[in-house]
Amino acid sequence: NAGVTQTPKFRVLKTGQSMTLLCAQDMNHEYMYWYRQDPGMGLRLIHYSVGEGTTAKGEVPDGYNVSRLKKQNFLLGLESAAPSQTSVYFCASSNSGRAPNNEQFFGPGTRLTVL
Amino acid sequence: KNEVEQSPQNLTAQEGEFITINCSYSVGISALHWLQQHPGGGIVSLFMLSSGKKKHGRLIATINIQEKHSSLHITASHPRDSAVYICAVQIQGAQKLVFGQGTRLTINP
Numbered sequence: 001n002a003g004v005t006q007t008p009k010f011r012v013l014k015t016g017q018s019m020t021l022l023c024a025q026d027m028n029h030e031y032m033y034w035y036r037q038d039p040g041m042g043l044r045l046i047h048y049s050v051g052e053g054t055t056a057k058g059e060v061p062d063g064y065n066v067s068r069l070k071k072q073n074f075l076l077g078l079e080s081a082a083p084s085q086t087s088v089y090f091c092a093s094s095n096s097g098r099a100p101n102n103e104q105f106f107g108p109g110t111r112l113t114v115l
Numbered sequence: 116k117n118e119v120e121q122s123p124q125n126l127t128a129q130e131g132e133f134i135t136i137n138c139s140y141s142v143g144i145s146a147l148h149w150l151q152q153h154p155g156g157g158i159v160s161l162f163m164l165s166s167g168k169k170k171h172g173r174l175i176a177t178i179n180i181q182e183k184h185s186s187l188h189i190t191a192s193h194p195r196d197s198a199v200y201i202c203a204v205q206i207q208g209a210q211k212l213v214f215g216q217g218t219r220l221t222i223n224p
Contacts, residue, residue: 031210033211040216041216042117042119042201042203042213042214042215042216042217043201043203043214044214045211045212048210048211050210058211088156090158092158097210097211098145098205098210099145099146099163099165099205100146100163100165102146102163102205102210102212103148103160103163104148104160104212105160106150106157106158106159108156108157109156109157109158
């Protein structure tokens with residue numbers, strides 16, 4: 001099993017450009033999450049999904065959109081990238097949102113730089 | 116004030132030393148997680164606990180629900196333990212985790 005994969009691993013954008021980050025999991029997990037990690041700050045939740053076809057806002061959703069058309073995939077979109085969105089993005093998945101089945105499995109991360 | 120506070124933020128120790136990393140939280144929780152982030156960036160889950168103590172190899176995690184405090188201990192530390200250790204809590208009734216800022220641990224040979 002590959003677990004949780006993310007593409008791409010690195011990307012450099014210019015301000016105003018758009019892009020989509022893809023997260024895929026092969027563990028048949030219901031829940032999927034997108035986080036961003038910035039220096040000196042903990043992981044912050046951008047958006048999450050509790051099942052195929054559902055999405056919900058997290059702590060820092062502005063400037064991002066998501067879609068969960070297939071259970072195994074969770075896409076994060078930036079419509080008009082800004083330098084403030086320079087960050088490392090992590091995707092995670094879990095079997096449930098509640099203990100004891102909410103151990104989260106993380107992807108390797110995507111390092112995004114917006115110039 | 117953050118809901119999850121970790122201390123220390125940075126810790127440097129010599130190989131073989133006993134390590135303690137602390138996590139305090141200010142909300143009611145249903146579970147607490149400890150995660151490890153390697154220098155290469157990958158994040159793995161170490162423990163999930165809601166009471167008492169768990170042990171895996173040289174790692175021990177404890178939680179005191181009444182005091183809203185958890186500790187992660189590493190016995191006989193080794194340079195390969197060098198990583199960022201992250202505490203995260205699941206707030207009661209919520210389906211998301213809230214993360215601490217992490218503790219950067221460096222073990223020198």
